Amino acid sequence: MSDFDQELDASGLNCPLPILRAKKAIAGMDAGQTLRIIATDPGSVKDFEAFCKQTGNELVSSGEEGGKFTFLIKKAA
Amino acid sequence: MSSRLPGPQRRDSIVQAASGLFAERGYHGVSIDDIAREVDVSPAILYRHFSSKKELYDTVLMALACQRESYVDAVINSGTSFEDVLAGMTRIYINSIAENPDLLRIELQSLLDGNSATREFFENRWKSFADYIEFSLNEMLPYDQENREVTILSASLMFQGILREALVQKFLQPHDRLEDVDLEELSVELVRLFLRGLGINKSRLSRKAVIKE
Numbered sequence: 017m018s019d020f021d022q023e024l025d026a027s028g029l030n031c032p033l034p035i036l037r038a039k040k041a042i043a044g045m046d047a048g049q050t051l052r053i054i055a056t057d058p059g060s061v062k063d064f065e066a067f068c069k070q071t072g073n074e075l076v077s078s079g080e081e082g083g084k085f086t087f088l089i090k091k092a093a
Numbered sequence: 094m095s096s097r098l099p100g101p102q103r104r105d106s107i108v109q110a111a112s113g114l115f116a117e118r119g120y121h122g123v124s125i126d127d128i129a130r131e132v133d134v135s136p137a138i139l140y141r142h143f144s145s146k147k148e149l150y151d152t153v154l155m156a157l158a159c160q161r162e163s164y165v166d167a168v169i170n171s172g173t174s175f176e177d178v179l180a181g182m183t184r185i186y187i188n189s190i191a192e193n194p195d196l197l198r199i200e201l202q203s204l205l206d207g208n209s210a211t212r213e214f215f216e217n218r219w220k221s222f223a224d225y226i227e228f229s230l231n232e233m234l235p236y237d238q239e240n241r242e243v244t245i246l247s248a249s250l251m252f253q254g255i256l257r258e259a260l261v262q263k264f265l266q267p268h269d270r271l272e273d274v275d276l277e278e279l280s281v282e283l284v285r286l287f288l289r290g291l292g293i294n295k296s297r298l299s300r301k302a303v304i305k306e
Contacts (some may be wrong), residue, residue, distance in 0.1 A: 030221045032164035032182065039168060052169060059163065066165045 020052035027056045032061050053087040104142045116198035120206045159285045162189045175229045181279040194264040223249045
């Protein structure tokens with residue numbers, strides 16, 4: 017079980033909602049804090065990779081659990 | 094007969110030819126013979142690569158699915174206002190059809206084809222807009238507004254209708270009425286009119302939403 021400060025369930029939502037909600041959630045977090053995201057949209061894997069690459073936030077992990085995709089993103093300084 | 098192509102190249106040429114034919118005539122309007130003729134091979138060779146017309150059609154859809162648009166750019170580069178993200182998404186979607194109008198043709202064909210898997214495939218593409226609009230309006234509209242749910246659903250349908258019709262006119266009509274209209278202009282104007290219809294007046298979307306890459 018990984019540690020995270022906030023969790024966002026974006027199940028059932030298609031791009032761009034998971035990204036948008038993650039962006040808003042991260043904006044309200046402190047640097048170094050971790051956000052856990054759950055999504056069902058298969059496109060979210062590539063989307064979150066691109067999102068982290070473009071915003072400089074760290075994609076700590078990306079995986080699949082029970083048919084859902086989970087991501088752990090650490091907010092950059 | 095065309096000269097021998099290596100397996101993977103032959104397969105690609107079949108998928109490409111099939112894509113064009115399905116776009117033109119729909120699933121039921123195309124036979125394996127038609128496709129074989131288009132690629133200049135015997136049906137036997139075609140069957141070596143694909144066991145059925147259905148399998149070939151599914152492969153065409155998968156190839157289109159791989160070009161699935163990502164709206165990450167719209168969210169990151171356009172700010173997070175409803176208007177700006179929607180305009181960004183619209184621009185990306187219009188460009189995806191500009192690059193491959195067959196996508197739109199196959200979508201329209203599939204509406205009447207009777208194939209539920211195909212319909213779902215295209216519904217899923219529109220779901221991005223539907224989800225985004227419905228989710229955003231749900232947050233923006235007052236909770237005590239009359240007929241709230243119908244309004245939100247109608248808005249979502251309206252947007253899809255506006256956008257799809259504009260794309261049909263721009264890319265599928267023999268005479269391009271919108272010939273002199275720039276795609277960027279078109280996407281901004283569609284969103285602006287849509288928003289005005291919802292009572293959201295923005296005379297000027299933020300510059301970020303309309304900047305070309």
